[in-house]
Amino acid sequence: MSSEKRTSIKDLAAALGVSTSLVSIVLNGKAKQYRISEEMVKRVKAAAKEMNYSPNLVAQNLRGGKSQLIGVVVTDISNPFYSSISRIIEDRANELDYNVLFSSSDENLENTERLIKVLVNKGVDGLIVVPCDGSREAIAELIDNDVPLVLVDRNFPDLKVKYSCLDNFKATKLATQHLVDQGYKKISVISYETQMNHILERVSGYTDTMRKARLEQHIDVSRINLSNPRSEMREVMERLSKQNTEAVLCLTNMLSINGIYCLKEMKKKIPEDIAFLGFNRSDVFNLLDYPVTYIKQPFEKIANEAVNMVVDMITGSTYAADEVFVAEPELVIQSSTPKKYVSAGYD
Amino acid sequence: MSSEKRTSIKDLAAALGVSTSLVSIVLNGKAKQYRISEEMVKRVKAAAKEMNYSPNLVAQNLRGGKSQLIGVVVTDISNPFYSSISRIIEDRANELDYNVLFSSSDENLENTERLIKVLVNKGVDGLIVVPCDGSREAIAELIDNDVPLVLVDRNFPDLKVKYSCLDNFKATKLATQHLVDQGYKKISVISYETQMNHILERVSGYTDTMRKARLEQHIDVSRINLSNPRSEMREVMERLSKQNTEAVLCLTNMLSINGIYCLKEMKKKIPEDIAFLGFNRSDVFNLLDYPVTYIKQPFEKIANEAVNMVVDMITGSTYAADEVFVAEPELVIQSSTPKKYVSAGYD
DNA sequence: CTGAAAGCGCTTACAG
DNA sequence: CTGAAAGCGCTTACAG
Numbered sequence: 208m209s210s211e212k213r214t215s216i217k218d219l220a221a222a223l224g225v226s227t228s229l230v231s232i233v234l235n236g237k238a239k240q241y242r243i244s245e246e247m248v249k250r251v252k253a254a255a256k257e258m259n260y261s262p263n264l265v266a267q268n269l270r271g272g273k274s275q276l277i278g279v280v281v282t283d284i285s286n287p288f289y290s291s292i293s294r295i296i297e298d299r300a301n302e303l304d305y306n307v308l309f310s311s312s313d314e315n316l317e318n319t320e321r322l323i324k325v326l327v328n329k330g331v332d333g334l335i336v337v338p339c340d341g342s343r344e345a346i347a348e349l350i351d352n353d354v355p356l357v358l359v360d361r362n363f364p365d366l367k368v369k370y371s372c373l374d375n376f377k378a379t380k381l382a383t384q385h386l387v388d389q390g391y392k393k394i395s396v397i398s399y400e401t402q403m404n405h406i407l408e409r410v411s412g413y414t415d416t417m418r419k420a421r422l423e424q425h426i427d428v429s430r431i432n433l434s435n436p437r438s439e440m441r442e443v444m445e446r447l448s449k450q451n452t453e454a455v456l457c458l459t460n461m462l463s464i465n466g467i468y469c470l471k472e473m474k475k476k477i478p479e480d481i482a483f484l485g486f487n488r489s490d491v492f493n494l495l496d497y498p499v500t501y502i503k504q505p506f507e508k509i510a511n512e513a514v515n516m517v518v519d520m521i522t523g524s525t526y527a528a529d530e531v532f533v534a535e536p537e538l539v540i541q542s543s544t545p546k547k548y549v550s551a552g553y554d
Numbered sequence: 555m556s557s558e559k560r561t562s563i564k565d566l567a568a569a570l571g572v573s574t575s576l577v578s579i580v581l582n583g584k585a586k587q588y589r590i591s592e593e594m595v596k597r598v599k600a601a602a603k604e605m606n607y608s609p610n611l612v613a614q615n616l617r618g619g620k621s622q623l624i625g626v627v628v629t630d631i632s633n634p635f636y637s638s639i640s641r642i643i644e645d646r647a648n649e650l651d652y653n654v655l656f657s658s659s660d661e662n663l664e665n666t667e668r669l670i671k672v673l674v675n676k677g678v679d680g681l682i683v684v685p686c687d688g689s690r691e692a693i694a695e696l697i698d699n700d701v702p703l704v705l706v707d708r709n710f711p712d713l714k715v716k717y718s719c720l721d722n723f724k725a726t727k728l729a730t731q732h733l734v735d736q737g738y739k740k741i742s743v744i745s746y747e748t749q750m751n752h753i754l755e756r757v758s759g760y761t762d763t764m765r766k767a768r769l770e771q772h773i774d775v776s777r778i779n780l781s782n783p784r785s786e787m788r789e790v791m792e793r794l795s796k797q798n799t800e801a802v803l804c805l806t807n808m809l810s811i812n813g814i815y816c817l818k819e820m821k822k823k824i825p826e827d828i829a830f831l832g833f834n835r836s837d838v839f840n841l842l843d844y845p846v847t848y849i850k851q852p853f854e855k856i857a858n859e860a861v862n863m864v865v866d867m868i869t870g871s872t873y874a875a876d877e878v879f880v881a882e883p884e885l886v887i888q889s890s891t892p893k894k895y896v897s898a899g900y901d
Numbered sequence: 902c903t904g905a906a907a908g909c910g911c912t913t914a915c916a917g
Numbered sequence: 918c919t920g921a922a923a924g925c926g927c928t929t930a931c932a933g
Binding site for chain 2 (some may be wrong): 210261262263264266267268269274276283284285290291293294298301307308309310311324325326327328329330413430464467468471489490491493494495496527
C-alpha cells in the first residue's frame with residue numbers, strides 16, 4: 208500500500224517489548240477478559256496511535272473466515288432504479304459495519320454466474336442478487352452451498368430463498384384498476400421478454416384486473432427484446448397507435464422512458480392521444496407538460512430489508528422483521544391518466 | 555462461506571498424494587517453468603475441477619500483499635452522473651482483473667476521510683476518488699503514503715496527483731460563447747457553494763468569455779447551498795426572472811434538473827421566457843418540449859483513463875496514455891437556446 | 902496477567 | 918521434477 212510498509216501488530220509488540228498476543232488482545236478490547244493491567248492497556252493503545260497502526264483486514268479475514276464484505280449483483284448500476292437501490296444498500300451495510308462489492312450483470316446469465324463466482328472467491332460473507340433470466344440453477348447452487356443470500360426485485364418462488372421485493376401483482380392491479388376507473392377500456396401493457404417472476408406477476412396483475420372488469424377482449428401485452436429496446440418500442444407504439452389503444456402501462460422504468468421517447472418522436476400527445484402510466488419514479492415523469500402517473504415502489508425499505516436479511520444470515524442477528532419482505536406498491540396519480548370522456552350510448 | 559468448507563489446495567494435495575507446492579505451481583500456470591510433467595498437470599487440473607476448487611483470494615491477498623481491489627469514493631452513487639462513471643469504472647476494472655469497492659461521500663469531508671480509511675484498511679490496491687471541499691489534506695496524506703490514487707471529476711492543482719477530468723474552463727467557454735453567438739447578453743450562471751477547482755474553472759470559463767464579449771456588466775453568478783437546493787434554486791430563479799435574465803447556464807446536472815423544476819413551477823417557459831443551457835446529458839433534457847442544449851462530457855473516457863492510471867500505479871503497467879487526462883467537452887445544441895431576436899436600434 | 906505456538910490458505914525461494 | 922519449510926498478519930486456545 209505504501210513504500211514504508213504499514214505497522215503490524217508485530218511492530219507494536221517489538222516496540223513495547225511484549226508479545227503479539229498481548230497487543231492483539233488489548234486492541235480487540237478483550238483486556239478485561241484476560242485481566243490485562245490498566246497501565247499495559249494504556250501503553251499499547253498509545254503506541255498503536257503513535258505508530259499509526261490500523262489492522263490488516265485481509266489477515267483478520269483469513270484468520271476469522273469473515274471479510275465484512277457483502278457482494279451485490281444488480282443488472283446495471285447506472286440504471287437509476289438500481290443505483291438508488293445500491294445507495295441504500297451501501298448505507299445500511301456501512302451502518303452494520305460491512306462494505307459492499309457492486310457488480311452489474313446486464314441481465315445476462317453468464318455474467319451473473321461469473322460475477323457470483325468472483326464475489327464468492329473474494330470471500331464475501333454474503334450476497335445480495337438481482338437474479339436474471341435463467342439464473343435459477345446458479346441461485347440454487349448458492350443455496351446448496353449455504354451461502355448467505357438474499358434476492359432483490361425478483362425471486363424464484365419455487366426456491367427456498369430469502370427475498371425482498373415489491374408486491375408486483377398488486378402494483379399492476381392498482382395501476383390497471385385506476386385506468387379502468389378513469390374510463391379506459393383499450394388498455395395495453397408493454398413488457399419485455401423474460402420469464403422472471405416479477406414481470407410475470409406484473410402481467411398477471413394486469414390481466415386479472417382486466418378480466419374482472421370484463422375487458423378480457425382488450426388484453427394486449429407486448430414484449431420487447433432488450434437488445435434493441437428503442438426500435439422495438441417504436442414498432443410497438445406504432446401498432447398501439449393503429450389499434451387505437453387508449454392507455455398504455457409500461458412495466459419498468461426503462462420501458463417507460465423509452466416509451467415516452469417514442470411517443471414524442473411520433474408526435475403523439477400524452478394524454479390526448481394516449482394515456483400513459485409508468486413504473487418507478489423518475490424526474491422525467493414530473494417534468495413533462497403532463498406529469499406522468501406511476502407506480503412507486505418503496506425501494507428504501509426493499510434495500511434496507513435485503514441488507515438486514517443477509518446480515519442476519521451471516522451473523523445470526525435479527526435485524527430483519529421476517530424471512531421475506533414484500534413491499535406495498537403505491538400509485539402516484541398525476542396528469543397523464545385523466546378521466547376519459549365517454550360519450551353516452553356509444554362505446 | 556458454506557457448511558462443508560471449501561476445498562483448499564491442501565485437500566487437493568492430499569487427494570492426489572502430492573505436495574501443496576506442486577498443486578499451487580500447476581494451478582498458477584507455472585508448470586513449464588518448474589518443468590512439471592504433462593501428466594501431473596492434467597491430474598492436478600482434473601482434480602481441481604472435480605473437487606470444485608477455487609482459490610481463496612483472501613489468502614492469496616495476504617500472501618501477495620495485493621487484493622485486486624480498487625476503492626472508489628464518489629459523492630453519490632445514486633446520482634446519475636456518478637452512477638454512469640461508476641459503471642464504466644466497474645467494467646474497465648473487471649477487464650483488468652480488479653473488483654471495485656464503491657462508496658458515497660455525500661460531498662462531506664468527514665465521510666470522505668472515513669471512507670478512505672476503511673478502504674485502505676480493507677487492503678485496496680489503489681483508490682479512485684472524487685474529492686470534496688476541504689479534502690486537500692486527506693488527499694495529500696494518501697500521496698505521502700504512496701497510495702496509488704487517481705482523482706476524478708475534480709482535482710487539486712497544487713498537489714502532485716494524477717487525475718482524470720473534463721476541461722472545465724473550455725466547457726463553459728463553449729457554452730457561454732454559444733449563448734453570446736445566439737444573441738444573448740444577460741447571461742447568468744447558477745453554481746453551488748464550493749471551492750473545488752472544477753466549479754471555479756467552470757465559473758472562469760464563463761466570466762472570461764463574458765469579458766471578451768464585452769458583457770462584463772452582465773456577469774452574474776448565483777451560488778446555491780446544497781443542503782437545500784430546491785428552495786434556494788427557487789429564490790435564485792425568482793431573482794433572475796425579476797432582473798430579466800435572458801439565458802441561464804447551470805454548472806452541474808443536478809443544478810440543471812432543479813432549475814428546470816423551478817422554472818416549471820414558476821410557469822416560466824423555456825426558451826420563450828428564458829433560454830437554458832444544462833450540464834451533462836439527461837433524459838429530461840431530451841424529453842422536454844424544447845430539448846435542452848447541454849455540455850456533454852465524455853465520461854466513458856474519463857472513467858476509463860482513471861482506472862488505467864490507477865492500475866498503472868499499482869502494477870507499473872502503461873495502460874494510460876498520460877499522467878493526467880483532461881477530456882474535451884462537447885456542446886450538444888438543441889432547442890432551448892435559439893437565436894435571439896434583436897430588434898435593430900434597440901438593446 | 903503474559904508468552905509461545907498453531908493455524909487460516911496460499912506462494913515462493915530453497916533443497917534435493 | 919517434487920517436497921518441506923517459511924511467512925504474509927492476525928487471533929485464540931493452551932500453558933504457566
